[in-house]
Amino acid sequence: MKPIIGITSFNDIKSEKTFCEVGYSYINSIILSGGIPVVIPIIHDEEALKIYLEMIDGLLLTGGGDVAPLLYGENPTGQVDSISWERDRQEIALCNFASEMGIPIFGICRGLQVINVAFGGTLYQDIHKQIEGTLGHSPSATSRDQLYHSVKIDKDSKLYCIFREDEIHVNSFHHQAVKSLGKGLKASAFSTEGIVEAIESQEHSFIVGVQWHPEDLVVKHPKFLSLFIAFVEESKKIKERCGDKTKETPLCL
Template identity: 55%
Template sequence: MRPIIGITTFNETNSRGSRFNSVNYNYIKAVHMAGGTPVLIPVTDCDERIDDYIDLVNGILFTGGVDVAPLYYGENPIKEVHSIDAKRDEFELKLFNKAFGTKLPILGICRGMQLINVALKGTLFQDINSQIPDSLGHYPNNIQSDVLYHSIEIVENTILANIFNSKEININSFHHQAVKDLGEGLKASAFSKDGIIEAMEGVYSNGQIILGVQWHPEGLVVKHEEFRKLFGFFVEKCSL
């Protein structure tokens, strides 16, 4: 049986006022291509449903989206904070804590990486351009998700280095926030040229694996095959 990968979703309201839980299809496609069976996890305020999903899946992918509320890492928001989803924050923090407590493999992408860091008592830069002097571009306008935008340097002897077998790769980029202080048990595994943490990982004594990447590899897996290896590694860990 293929490993079942839970994929988080976000709240959305259309022009007629109908509410949806949605996710970019690229996440689903990337998990399919890696040999996993994707299951979407809707935002819910019922804690018992979280337990049901934890029992169902073999790993969880925390997806991108709006900003994590700064209050969760002890700060008030600056004016550059775009938007937050209080229900999603609360739900995903509970979901992460349950998944972490049950040793499930966890992958975080963009906001997902930031959410994981906050859940493990780390902090974020609320806005790269206003808080990091001489920062480079990280959130281009009018660019496709499969376009490589800037380079990153991968730290030696990390999971990411083993996955890509390279010291430097080019990635896409769609974020205005970034990890500042790393959460408990996490270490940086890649940096952009301006010093921003672009990937992190945690390998725990119980064998649990946590990976976080700041870019969007799910948008690259078709045009740039090397990024399939990231999802392949994650799905393989979920099958153990």
């Protein structure tokens, strides 16, 4: 059976009405990779989150606004914007629960940052203000399917096993980045000036985060689908090992 992939979402208020939203490119990338996408709304019930995790075989943490600096022990600088405590707390909880349960986790852009904070790491709140010599990472008028800058990949990494290349070109839409790494995480890719562009767990079978947006590249640049295929295939292994998770305990390792 196809693995079920939980995809995080965000709330957006339009015409005085709140909508649960997620970019369709995330959903499409999971479908193209052989998974079944399930959108996880922002809710205020920890037990319900655990039930979602019992249902799914993999967790995709999507992109979006800034992670609240107070969650990693800092006050916000003037460049921090679009904070949602509800989303931050839910996604950090999902990440922590999923890692304890052995569920594969794939984080994209903000999702990478959530993984790092969930494991005790910190972030640069604005790379252009806090890192000298920062190059372009957040173009204002570039299509999301355009390659923008180069990334060097550590050959001793899961990311290299996926791409089989030590340098690739990616798109880029971020102003924050990893500062100190969370416990058990390693940096597996860097931009030219040394900004962390990918992280992965050294202790779990599949916890991977990338700072770019591969979901927007898969149609025009098919090699980026390999990231989602690797994630979905790892989630499939969990499904096959655990069987029908609705009839198992949540800690099926």
